[in-house]
Amino acid sequence: MTPSDARTAPPAAPWWRFPMVWFALAGPALVVVAGFATMAIAYRHADVVLVETAAPESSQRSGRAGATAPALQARNHAATPPARP
Numbered sequence: 001m002t003p004s005d006a007r008t009a010p011p012a013a014p015w016w017r018f019p020m021v022w023f024a025l026a027g028p029a030l031v032v033v034a035g036f037a038t039m040a041i042a043y044r045h046a047d048v049v050l051v052e053t054a055a056p057e058s059s060q061r062s063g064r065a066g067a068t069a070p071a072l073q074a075r076n077h078a079a080t081p082p083a084r085p
Helices: 003-008 019-044 057-062 069-079
Strands: none
Touching: none
16 A cells, blocks of 8 residues: 555544444343343232231141142142042
8 A cells, every 4th residue: 555545545434334333232232121121021010929827727737838738639639540440
């Protein structure tokens, strides 16, 4: 390159004029926006906190908590072999 060519060369464009820069920045920007959207959805539709009550006397005698009794019954029923006719 000769000195006369350097004087006639157009100036370099600023970085924001290149589409590849915006393409590279779009991915992380979309991830940040999606994160805030997910946070807003989780905050607005949070699950209700359930308050556990005292277990009935029948479940206290058997050693099972009242809230887990139906789940334990279903588990035990699923584990039993089918009755033969």
